[in-house]
Amino acid sequence: MPNSAPQTSERSLSEHDLVAAVKEAQKQAYAPYSNFPVGAVIRTASGQIFSGCNVENASYPEGTCAEAGAIANMVMHGGRDIAEIYVIGNGDGLVSPCGGCRQRIREFSNPNTTIHICGPEGVRKVITISELLPYSFGPEHLIPKQAG
Ligand SMILES: [Zn+2]
Numbered sequence: 566m567p568n569s570a571p572q573t574s575e576r577s578l579s580e581h582d583l584v585a586a587v588k589e590a591q592k593q594a595y596a597p598y599s600n601f602p603v604g605a606v607i608r609t610a611s612g613q614i615f616s617g618c619n620v621e622n623a624s625y626p627e628g629t630c631a632e633a634g635a636i637a638n639m640v641m642h643g644g645r646d647i648a649e650i651y652v653i654g655n656g657d658g659l660v661s662p663c664g665g666c667r668q669r670i671r672e673f674s675n676p677n678t679t680i681h682i683c684g685p686e687g688v689r690k691v692i693t694i695s696e697l698l699p700y701s702f703g704p705e706h707l708i709p710k711q712a713g
Pocket of ligand 1 (some may be wrong): 629631632633664667
């Protein structure tokens with residue numbers, strides 16, 4: 566089962582496996598103030614899996630999102646390319662990444678990177694980062710392209 570440790574895993578991980586993984590990540594959430602646990606799981610282009618959960622604290626604005634945790638976990642282990650990310654929250658609505666996390670995901674995405682928005686029953690919607698954050702600003706705006 567994927568967890569916070571990097572796993573060089575097969576591309577054969579199914580949607581079912583990734584939904585199971587994101588539910589496990591959600592269980593680790595520290596959300597005593599909002600009571601809104603969120604989990605996130607990234608599959609990188611090379612097939613590695615990284616998870617994260619939201620972590621709140623008594624100074625509310627200082628809490629961090631599940632996606633931010635998963636991205637930090639990925640970067641810490643050398644990952645830089647998000648192929649897909651699964652996000653899960655409870656309730657009837659679509660728990661899509663917040664504005665800040667859309668930009669965080671964008672940093673490590675390509676236009677086809679997919680966001681799988683999940684609820685307790687499974688995947689509710691799949692969209693690309695281009696749909697989630699249109700006309701976005703990204704690294705290519707700052708980093709000059711290398712000649713040749
Ligand atoms: Zn967020």
